[in-house]
Amino acid sequence: MSLSHGREHLAIPGPSVAPDRVLRAMHRASPNIYEGELIALTDSVLADLRRVAGAEGAEPAIYLGNGHAAWEAAVVNVLAPGERALALATGRFGPGWAEVARRAGVDVELLDFGFRAAADPQRLEDRLRADRAGAIRAVMTVQTDTASAARNDVPALRAAIDAAGHPALLMVDCIASLGSEEFRMDAWGVDVTVGACQKGLMTPAGVAFTWAGPRAMAERVDARSAYWDWGPRLHPEIFYQRFAGTPPSQHIYGLREALTMILDEEGIEAVWARHAALAGAVWAAVEAWGARDAALALNIADPAARSHAVTTIRTAPEVAARLRRWSAAKTGLTLGVGLAGGPAAQHDLFRIGHMGHLNAPMLLGALGVIEAGLTALGVPHGAGALDEAARAVAEAASAAPRETIALESLPSVG
């Protein structure tokens, strides 16, 4: 029999679950695109995109597109063909962005940290020290690599660039982490940030963002593309130029609602704390499952290097694929496929997305389905995973609210 009739649940690292409020806000006729409400609404969304990225000093741009679009937009505005960039690899998405840059003519060098660890700032510093001529114009990195679930320490990477006395710009892909993990573009000395709407920002896929800091603006290059060019998008003479064409009106309404929920209702620091708490419940469950025969294990051993938005789980061969098929067919829960560079990863890796519009019952429900699937498939696993997840939720829920830290009071790293 099937137990899947009810609300379908995507527990994958994007698209995340969109709140009904966001969907309702999008469900409307297209408004006047020449004047009136949409223009003011877009300005308020741009202002809140600055707030959500801690980027008051940066200029945001909105592109119709997914994360790959924003990857390309960031690259072509900052790096000219033949210029050198150093891309940090901690999974699949860092190399993916590097490949986009390579196709745009950039001379990209990969600094590879493997699939099971965050980037080591010391290795970055050493590599930059060796670049005496300062040929490397930019360091490109993801904050969270959504394939490995590694989380890079962005302030430590900035500190490594500074310790080497190197002038490289720091470009950070926050597509998976924005609205899920702490990120402070200005305070952390990030020059270019890249994001998209369908993960922590809780809006159906369709728009993506770049934020250009002052140095990136001052040192930008000819974008060699009228469409990606920051020029008219950032400083439009008429509204139409903001999107190099027709505006994504319904997405602006949806984003307006999502940003209000994140920034004005829950509060960004509470959003980060909620993601940390729910991630902790996932880790506790996986550790319990893996206690017997190690049939399941967290891909990232070091808790400080783990994403709060997605968890990658290693299993015995075929277990991941069978579990995903079982949960989708029998329960309506979609789990994330394994991504590690070859089709084999899909058989022994799976991912749980825990980003965006997610509360404890949604997450505990997903963990309960995984427990049921392991039992149904006869996969040996440790007992007590749901007890551990419930305990993690109970402890987080009874913790005192985090003290609010004013953004201005944080030391600038740059």
Ligand SMILES: *Cc1c(COP(=O)(O)O)cnc(C)c1O
């Ligand atoms: C999802 C993701 C991307 C790609 O975004 P798309 O919308 O699928 O193009 C890039 N980088 C990271 C870190 C991501 O999580």
